Amino acid sequence: MSDYIRDGAEIYQRSFATIRAEADLSALPADVARVTVRMIHACGMVDLPRDVAFSPGVVSRARQALRDGAPILCDAEMVAAGVTRARLPRDNEVICTLRDPRVPGLAAGLGTTRSAAALDLWGDRLGGAVIAIGNAPTALFRLLELVAAGAPRPAAVLGIPVGFIGAAESKVALAGSGLDHLVVHGRRGGSAMAAAAVNAIASDKE
């Protein structure tokens, strides 16, 4: 037990080297591969690349948005908690509205989940934002409804909800929506992966 590696930088370096040795990243452009390496680091699974899909240029556009000061809008507090503030280029706002006291009433009125209703409080901040959905498929569906109804368009949507009911379908819908996106297709996903994607996009630092 006493001989485990204690140096944080060495742990990161060895982790990323292991991932790059084991994962097949050959189908991905370099910037998406970098994001995928960090998502693999967050979940421990090197077979993740087979489920990663994206629109061309999404990583550079999301990064530019952050450099321009765009907020990061998250569906879950865990996603927001996982964003490393020191990596953000403009001390960007990281926003999750799920615990806003208006959300339960909104959800009841809309007949939907609190996760979905919380998006209605994003308002004009949607325009040009980087969206990180790491938990609720209903939140991703709601985002697509809002945009279809004329809400301001985000710069990029990281669509990485997890689960068994609606998760896979919501990611297919995002990929077909015309919005700039990066998704992990299927049931896998989650707040750690979504936060890892934000952290990879936010900075070149390993």
Next chain:
Amino acid sequence: MSDYIRDGAEIYQRSFATIRAEADLSALPADVARVTVRMIHACGMVDLPRDVAFSPGVVSRARQALRDGAPILCDAEMVAAGVTRARLPRDNEVICTLRDPRVPGLAAGLGTTRSAAALDLWGDRLGGAVIAIGNAPTALFRLLELVAAGAPRPAAVLGIPVGFIGAAESKVALAGSGLDHLVVHGRRGGSAMAAAAVNAIASDKE
């Protein structure tokens, strides 16, 4: 897109039914199976049970500790953010010391990661606590060192760090430590799974 399920309770119910239909939970006692179902819900992978290991009675002991008012000590802010406060039986404290300003200095002094050094600030709160490690293998190794050196023993350790360097080894070490534990062996794990385990233990509510 417009016909997705919007009812939160129905989504939970259908999700858990899908998991119970697909996952092989036959090797697990009922209370560990229930925790495992919620961990599967958090990661989207029904093959998780093969990696779940535990000491006999860990779930009931952890639950009793929470009913007695024990704190929940977390290695990462994401784990703390994922604990559903409404499920806690005694409004238990949920503690993560990683952002304490003393941590960088402690880490430098100990020659270890900030995640590991943060545990040195748990102090006497360790005694009888429920520990949720969802991120850093070094934090789990450090916990074992502290207990071996005579620190107060926690009631239960949910050892679910993720990753490529030390994660699997730290969980093997925990399983052999004599501490009451629940682990997900191998590289998989993470803050969402760790928080899900806490949430399952905290309450019988689905």
